[in-house]
Amino acid sequence: MTGAHPEHLAHHFDTAEQQFESGKLGMWIFLATEILLFGGLFCAYAVYRSIHPEIFVYAHRFLDKALGAINTAVLICSSFTMAWAVRCAQLGRQRALVRLLVATIALAACFLGIKYIEYQHKWKEGLLWGKYFRAKLEQPAGPPTARPTPAPTPAFNPDERSLIPPAAEGPGGLAKRGPEPLLASSPGPPKDVQVFFAVYFTMTGLHGIHVIAGMIVLALMLVRATKGEFGPTYFTPVDLAGLYWHLVDLIWIFLFPLLYLIR
C-alpha cells in the first residue's frame, strides 16, 4: 500500500501502509472492548444458568427456534455480502460494492424485523423480564399461530422434565411472586422464570442496538461508496466497518445456541 493517494494520507503518518495498519489495529482493539462489554452479560448468563439450570431449560422453549435459526442464517449471509463488499472495494468494483452494501443493510433490516416479531410475541404473552413478567405458565405457551413464516411448534414432552432435578430453594427472603404450580403433585414451572427473560432481553437487546449502530455505519459507507471514494488505494473504512459487522454476526452466533438451543 505504498505510494498512496496523498489525499487520504494524514500528516502524522509517514506512509499509507502505516496509516492502514494503524486503522486495522485500532478497530481490532475496539472489537476487543465490545467482546468484553458483552462478556459481562455472558458471565451473568453463566452464573444464573449454573445455579438455576431448570429455569433456562424450562423457559427457552418459549423462544421460537425456527425464527432464531432464520435470523442466524440471515446474519451469516450478511457477513458474506459484507466480506464480498470489502473485496469489491479492494478491486475498485464500485457498482458491486454499492449493491453488496445495500444487500448487507437489507439483511440486517430483515434480522431486526424478525426480532421485532419475536419481541412482539413475548410482549403479548407477558413473557418479559423481572417485574414485568406476567405470563401464565400452566403449560409452556406455544408460539402464536399467525406469523409470516409459520414453523412447527416443538411438542411438549413431559418426560423432558424428568431429566431436571427439582428446583432448588431460592435465596432467603424470596417473595412469592410469579406463577405457581397448579397442582401440588405436578412439578410445575420453576420459580423465577423471569430471570431467563431478563437475560434474554438484555443480551438480544444490546445485540440489537449494535445491529442498528452497524446499519448506520454501513449506510455512511454506502453514501461514500456511491460517491466513488473507495478503490484499490483506499478502502480502509469499508474494511473496518466489515470487521465490526463480522463481530456483530459472531456475537449472535454465540447468542443463538446459548438462548435458543438449550438442552
Place this chain on the structure above:
Amino acid sequence: MANIDTTTDAGGRGAGQNALGGDNYLTHGRGLKSWLFTLDHKRIGLMYLVVILSSFLLGGIFAMLIRTKLLSPGNSALMDANTYNQMFTLHGAVMIFLFIIPGIPAALGNFVLPLLLGAKDVAFPRINLLSFYLWVTGALIALGSIVTGAVDTGWTFYTPYSTTTNTNVIAMVAGVFVLGFSSIFTGLNFVVSIHKLRPQGMTWFRMPLFLWGIYGTAILQIMATPVLGITLLLLIAERALGIGIFDPALGGDPILFQHFFWFYSHPAVYIMILPAMGIISELVSVFSRKHIFGYTFIAYSSIAIAVLSFLVWGHHMFVSGQSLLAGMIFSFLTFMVAIPSAVKVFNWLATMYKGSIWLATPMLYVLSFLFLFGIGGLTGLFLGALAVNVHLHDTYFVVAHFHYVMFGGTVIAFLGGLHYWWPKMFGRMYNELWGRVGALLVFVGFNTTFFTQFVMGSQGAPRRSYHYVSQFQPYHVLSTIGAYTLAIGLVIVAVNLAHSLFRGRPAPANPWGGATLEWQTSSPPPHDNFPTTPVAGDPYDVEAWTYDGRIGGFVKKAPAGQPAAS
C-alpha cells in the same frame, strides 16, 4: 543528533530554545474555534489539564466540607446525615471518574506521548478530540445529578441500595458510562500510537519508561472499562426497567453487582497508578543525573501489574460472603500483585544510589512518592490478609490506605510530572522556592490528614459515617487540620504555577537535562512538534547532557575532542 540551533538570540539564549515570542503550538492558529476544533494533541492535552484540575478542585471542595463536618462527632449545622452521604459519594465519584482515571494519561500523556515518540501526533487525532468531548459530556451528565438528586450510595453504587434509593443514580451512572468511553478511546489511541508510531531505532526496549507505563494503563483502560460499562448499563436497566438481575425478589443476586463492579474497579486503581509510576521512572533518572537502573525489570513489571490486576478483585469482597477458598485465592494473588510494584521501587532506589541528587521541585515529589506510595502499598498488604481484613474492612484504615496510594502515589506523581513538563508546555519556569514550599506543605499536610486515619481505623472507626464515637474526635480534629494544611499547600502550588505563566523566566529547551526526545525541541514546541524528526537514542543517557549557564538549561555534550556546544 538532534538539530538544536545553538546560536544565541538577542536575549542571549540559544535560538530554538524558547519559542514564546515566536511560532509555537499556542500561537499557531488563534480564536476559540481553533481550540475547540483542534486536532493538535498538545492543545487537547491542555484542555484536558484545565478540566481535570477543575475536577480536582471540585472534589477537593467536597473533601474539605466532609473534613470540616467531622470536626464534631454529632449533628452539625453544616450538613445533615443524608447530605453527608451525598458529599462523600460526590467526592469519590468526582475524584475517581473525573480526575484521577483520566488524570495523567489525558492531561500529561496526551501532551507528551507523541513528543516522546518523536512523532507529529497520536495515531487517531480525531478520536482524541472525541475522547475529550466524551469526557465533557459525561462530566456534565454526572454532575447534573447534583441538581436533580445527588447520589448517596457511595461511589461504589452497591445494590440493593443503589437500585432503591430515590436519588438520581441513573444520571450519575450514565455520566460515568460516557466517561468510560472517553477512557476506552484514549487507551485505544495510545496503544496504536505506541505500536505504530515509534521512530527508527526506538525498539520496545529503547522506549522511555513513561510509555511502558502508559501502555500498561491503556491495556487496562481497553480491557476493564467495558466491564464497568455493562455493569452500569445493568444498574440503569435495573432501576429503569426492573430487569431483576440484582434483586433477590426477582431471582437476582446483589453480590453479582459487586463482582461485576470490582472486576473493573480493581484494574481501575492500576489505571491510576501505572502512569504515575511511569512519571517517577523518568524523574528519578533525570534528577539523580544517572541512567535508570533495571530498565527491563521496570518495563516488564508494568505488564505484570496490568495482567495481575485482573485477578484480585475479590479482595474487596472478603466479607461479602464469598467462600473461604475464593478468599484465600484472592488473598494470595493480592500478595503477588504487590511484587512488581516493589520491583519498581527497588529499581528507583538503585537509580538514586550514587547518583548526583538534584533536589529540584520535581525530585521533592519523587521522594514524597517513594515514601507515601511505600506506605500505601504496604498497608494494602495488611488489608489483603484475610483475618486482618475482617477487622479493617470498612474502617478508616481502608480510607487511609487508598488515599496514600491514590493521592500519595498518583497525585504526587502528577504534580511532579506537571512541574517537570511545565516549562515544555508553557515555555516558562516557575519559582523554584515556592515550588519547594508547596511540595513540602503538601507532604506534611497529607501525612497529618491520613496517617491519623490509619490509627483511627485500626481502632475500629468505621468509614462513611456521619456520627462517630467521641473517642475518635482528637483524631478527626488532627486529620482536619492536616486537610487544611494540605489545601494551603495545593493553593501555593497552583498560584506558583499560574504566576509563572505571566512572570516566569522563559524556559530553555532542556531545563532539566533529560535525554528523552521532548527536550530536543523548543519550549513550547512548534505545532508540528519537531523542526526536524529527531533520532532516537538511549532515553536515559542523561550524562550526555551538560548544564550551560548562559541559557539556564542543558545542552548536548560535544563528542570527545571538541569544545562543548555553545
